[in-house]
Amino acid sequence: MSWILLRRELLLALRRPMDALLPLGFFVVAASLFPLGVGPEPERLREMAPGVIWVCALLASLLSLHGLFEPDAQDGSLDQLLLPPHSAWRLAGVKALSHWLTHGLPLLVVAPLLALMFGLGGADLGLLLLTLLLGSPVLSLLGSLAAALTLGLRGGALLNLLIVLPLAVPVLIFGSGAVAAQQAGLQVAGHLSLLAALLLATAAGLPLATAAALRIAVQ
Known part of the structure; x- marks a missing residue:
């Protein structure tokens, strides 16, 4: 059933x-505008690259959140997807996974080009991609919860931003901080461990919370 739902979303x-x-x-x-605004100094661009790419990835992932459940709610298919034998938590998990596959994964593909534009070396680039791989699914899971909470509300797109941005701050800090720590010659294992812990915690708990929000929204 999960594969059928995922295939439908894709x-x-x-x-x-x-x-x-x-x-x-x-x-x-957005990422390409920063070198134009702050100047072409290579050292400065390398220092700000992790934060810039992470902030732009966060904002880009938020642009599509309002369409996670809204089209299904408008055409009535959401009510059908929540009926037995379907389960709301499975639907929530598949929606988050499909959002990451269609919106988060392309960011990882493009990120190396932007990182090279900022002058990041091979080791820093690899670490940046690893942090995006661990952190971007968390953004999709947070976004699916926000989309479910604001389903059917006027101004839901703006409310999504207000909900997700504060919750995504730890991901942003640990993701960009890992690369910055490596550039400074410090250990990065702590940052990666915290990112992995956030991914596991959100993957275990947020689909259930999203499912509860969906049931409330369709009642």
Whole structure:
């Protein structure tokens, strides 16, 4: 059943390619503007690269949150997906996974190009990709919860931002801080461990919370 739901979400995403391309375009354009604004000094660009790429990835992932459950709610398919033998937590988990596959994973593909533009070396680039791999699914899980909480509300897109941004601060700190620590010659195992712990905690708990929010929203 999970594979059927995931296949459905991926097929719907293929039919709406602009939904994934717009956040990706924002990610590239926003990150590319920073060297123009702060100057071309290589050392300065290397120092700010982890924070810039992480902030842009966070904002890009938020652009598509309002469409996670809203289209299904409008056409009535959400009510059907929540009926037995379907389970709300499975739907919530699949929605978060499909969001990461269609919006988070493309950011990881493009991130090396932006990192090279900022002058990051091979080791720093590899660590940056590892932090994005651990942290970007957390953003999708947080976003699915926010989308469920604001389902059907006027101004839901803005409310999504207000909900997710404070919750995503630890991911942003540990993700960008790991690369900054490596650049300073410090240990990065603590940052990576905390990112992995956040991923495991959110993967275990947030689908259940999202499922409860979906049941409340459709009642």
